Amino acid sequence: MSRDAVERQRAFTGLLAHPVLDRRRHPELFALVRNVRHRPVLIEWFSARLGYRLVVTESAARLFRLPLAGEVLAPRRLAAPSRRVLVLAVLAAAAAEDAEDITTTQDLSDRVRALAAHDEVGLAPYDPDRFAERQLFDKAVGLLIETGALRGTGRDAGEQREGWTHRRDTVGGAYEVERELLVRMVDPAALAATLGDNDEAAAVEDSAARFGLMRRLIELPVCLLADLDDACRAYLSSQRHRVLAWCAEMTGWVVEQRAEGLALIAAEESDTDLPFPRLRAVDFATLMVLNELRKYRQEGGVVSEGDLGRAVTEVRARHPRAMTKELDTGLALRDRAVELLQALDLLRGGAAGGTWWLSPAAERFRDPRVVSVTARLDETETE
The missing domain is CATH 1.10.10 (Arc Repressor Mutant, subunit A)
Structure with missing residues (x-):
């Protein structure tokens, strides 16, 4: 296998694991994705085979998993954030857009409190005077850091947020607002596909069988035939050789075939988001x-x-x-x-x-x- 082929596989699987890349946090992976030899191939793989959209700029890359029939196919997350944490993260992102280039947990909290109080928002008020709410907001800010929208500066931001939660720290950590990644948290095409009100949604639906099958193979632990609709089963029956070749080309992994379905087996434990069983x-x-x-x-x-x-x-x-x-x-x-x-x-x-x-x-x-x-x-x- 050529060096280019191996590098493209690393870039492809790396994007699945880290759909938000920036050159500061993931310099080696970002360099592979932005490589002029790999970038057009990766964009084509994600678009034509999975119905996803890959956007690459000078300093960041963002993989948007466009919805199919209003849903994004993904495995059930272990210890997933609560709905309240996600809501607070969205409000904090909106607040960060209007904040200074350097902001703090306390500043974002004040802004979110004001946003949530608007009648047109239609949300339960955010009350940072309550310890439980401060804990949830701490997790919400942590999500924005994971997505690259905020970047901690100075001392350990996690410790400072914990101190803010327990009222031992009045600032709660300082963060640089990464505006490019902030504005790319929501993609217009992804939003339109979710709402199903433009040509983007129609284009995804036109290839629903191919995208649905490929997403199950790439994203889920196992693709069971019983979970496939008639269109996906028919596509697999007629295009099995092509599908297996695509999986091997994009990942370098092996597709295990059984009577009940198929599973894409990662080469290394580090290639999966949830290895099992671990030594614990x-x-x-x-x-x-x-x-x-x-x-x-x-x-x-x-x-x-x-x-x-x-x-x-x-x-x-x-x-x-x-x-x-x-x-x-x-x-x-x-x-x-x-x-x-x-x-x-x-x-x-x-x-x-x-x-x-x-x-x-x-x-x-x-x-x-x-x-x-x-x-x-x-x-x-x-x-």
């Missing part, structure tokens, strides 16, 4: 719960809330020394396991009648071999 107690316990759930799975992959409880009880009894303070109760283990398994799309549901659905992909983790540094912990497992 929560992942170990979740892996054990998943293996126990497989034993209770009924036809169609259904398991009950009772089955989940029995799996948790069995794991806690079999591996008591693995139960850290974070997992000190059955409810704690149950909640953490469900959260992680849902983020991995290995477990779905939990609403009607307390039933859950176990993905066929759970079989990839069957019968784990449990060992310690000095001795095997579970003498009954199947290797």
Whole structure:
């Protein structure tokens, strides 16, 4: 494989992981994306194969995941920000646009308080005198830093925001407003596609089958045939060879094909946003719960809330020394396991009648071999 091909793959997968790039925070990756040999190819890949829009400027790059049928396809986030945090982040972004080039947590908080008080905004008032609200605003500012709209200056901004939250710091950290990235937080084409009121939305819909299939392969842990609509299944049936070639060309990864669907397997653990299992107690316990759930799975992959409880009880009894303070109760283990398994799309549901659905992909983790540094912990497992 040529050097250019490898570099394009690094740039493509890097953009998926970091859709907001600037030359200060990601100098090496940004240099690959902006390279005159790679940039037009990357723009074409994202546009023609996924229906995404890549904008590259002198100092930043932004990947916009344009909605398809009003939705953006993405895996369930682990510990995702609450709706209130997202609302406060949007208000803080609007406030930052009118702020000076250097602003502070306190300044943004004052501006957001004024914005939220307007009747036409239609939001619950923001009250920074309440500790809970200050905590949420701290997280909102953190999101703007992650997106590159704000850049901390001076001392550790996170510590200063925490001090502001607890009223130990009246400023809460100083930030440089990155106006180019700030104004690119919302793309006109993406907004129009979301509202479905212009040619941009129509152009995406015209290629819905191709985009829908490719997005599931690229963005989700697994692309199950049962999740595809008729158009996507027909496209896969007629264009399977082309789809697999595109995936290999863009990522360098391998597509694993099974009767239930396809999965794009990353070459390295660092290539995925949620590697599993990691060397930590929560992942170990979740892996054990998943293996126990497989034993209770009924036809169609259904398991009950009772089955989940029995799996948790069995794991806690079999591996008591693995139960850290974070997992000190059955409810704690149950909640953490469900959260992680849902983020991995290995477990779905939990609403009607307390039933859950176990993905066929759970079989990839069957019968784990449990060992310690000095001795095997579970003498009954199947290797």
